[in-house]
Amino acid sequence: MQAEDGRFDPSGSVTHAELVQIVAKALKRDMKSVHYWAEPFFSENDSTTRGEAAFLLDKARQAIPSANAKITNVRALNAITLIVTFDAPLTPENEAFAQAKEDFVFTNGLTLTNMPRLKTGSVATYIVPTSVQQPGTTYTLAYKGKDAGSFAGNADKLDMTEVRQVANDTFELEALKANGVVDYGYVISAYSAGRGENAFILDENNRADGVEYQIISSGQAREVTITPEGGQPITAKYVPFTQSTDGKQEPKFRLPEGQVLKPGVTYTVTSDWAQIANPTFVAKEMDPLHIVKAEAASETSIVVTLAEDPGDELFSGRSVELTDAEGNKRTAAYKYSSRKGAAGVFELAQGSKLTAGATYVVTPVGNWAGESKAELTFAP
Structure with missing residues (x-):
């Protein structure tokens, strides 16, 4: 809980906004979802009644993750997406892609392509990505080895x-x-x-x-x-x-x-x-991105700066090569979603580190940044 001036007031009344914040923190659930549940009575500054608190806490009880969650409904939304509802939310461990791939087993060659994602505002309904479904094919889903239902392949592109x-x-x-x-x-x-x-x-x-x-x-x-x-x-x-x-x-x-x-x-x-x-x-001739600066962020990562902000994730999937004065080479790959403006973080391959005092020439792997290069010295 957050308290004004750091003081907890056990006799004071709780506002709707405070109750939503408390429930969201306790559940480790997003504020937007909890606010949505409270919409029937929500007003930013109004005090919460016991009935309103009971209503929201009951909803929160339903939204407690469970390692024993079971599927209650499955339907194909489009050619690559299922909507799957459980009787309780999944635990973070069960949402993780590696575990979800073991838990979600389909017939007729269909596969899970990424982790299931809980819809905002729902208690336990998930968006589940699959490989491309074949229209007219009936698929059966088993979850954790138990039959969870069947659905027809969706033709909607x-x-x-x-x-x-x-x-x-x-x-x-x-x-x-x-x-x-x-x-x-x-x-x-x-x-x-x-x-x-x-x-x-x-x-x-x-x-x-x-x-x-x-x-x-x-x-x-x-x-x-x-x-x-x-x-x-x-x-x-x-x-x-x-x-x-x-x-x-x-x-x-x-x-x-x-x-x-x-x-x-x-x-x-x-x-x-x-x-x-x-x-x-x-297709048209497009100038490659241009590296103008490279700096060491740590012994295992560097920040690469371009001449101008690409305005999108064009760093994604790219790598750079770092060559020291003796000709030794290291490779660093872009850290997804790390870009801030024209700069992005590149992480060295696992087990590889920069040497203190060494100077490196940074060049692109492939032609994504042409022949541009930059120099950095690692001074921890």
């Missing part, structure tokens, strides 16, 4: 508006909330505090403000096909942590290592999980 090139080897698919499509990052409990005004709550029918939304679940392991005019199809893979950044819904996809988009060539992007309204673009 996600509505994406257009494709845009963002680098010489990377492009993005745009989806718009205005078109009734929302990335799951804006409607899950785990992210609600960090998404600010972009975070909101969908009801049990995935509606908000009278609009029913399609949900884009995790992009992990997603692929699309990009075909140059007159050429052979190429498989492009999702770039992690790029699907909803800077308030936009524009997941990035990258060509295989060493391949680039050829200026002047028309490309068409297709997918078995997305319907793209404007799927073609003409």
Whole structure:
């Protein structure tokens, strides 16, 4: 609890806002969800009655995580997303991807592609990403070895508006909330505090403000096909942590290592999980990002600064090489979501450390930053 002037007042009345804060902290649950539960009586400064407290505490009791949670309902929302309701929330250990992959077992080759995510405002309903479902195929789900129900593969593809090139080897698919499509990052409990005004709550029918939304679940392991005019199809893979950044819904996809988009060539992007309204673009010459500075953050990480803010997660999936005066080399990979403006953190490969007093030349691995380079000296 937080107390004014650090003093606890056992005889004072508790406001609705204070009760919501107490419940959220006790449950380790996001404030937006608890506020949603309290909406029938909530007013920022009004005092809480015993009845109101009992109502919210009963809701909170239902939302206590359980290692023995059981599935009560499962349905396919779209070609890559399930909505799964439990009788209690999962524990953090059971939500973790490695454990969830063991717990969620599907028939007919369907697989879990990332961890289940609790919907904001729900007690125990999860957005569950899967590999692409086949229309007309019946899938059975077993959870922790017990039958949890069956569902038919969903043919609904996600509505994406257009494709845009963002680098010489990377492009993005745009989806718009205005078109009734929302990335799951804006409607899950785990992210609600960090998404600010972009975070909101969908009801049990995935509606908000009278609009029913399609949900884009995790992009992990997603692929699309990009075909140059007159050429052979190429498989492009999702770039992690790029699907909803800077308030936009524009997941990035990258060509295989060493391949680039050829200026002047028309490309068409297709997918078995997305319907793209404007799927073609003409590739153009794009200047690579340019490294201007590198600094040691610790013996195992460095901060790389570009000439200008890329305005998105274009660092994602990139690496740099550090070469000392004797020619010894170390590799550091970008730490996802660490970018602040033009600077991003790169972590050295496990077991590798910078040497005190050594000077390193930092260069990009591949052509993502051209021939640019920077120099740093590690002085712990």
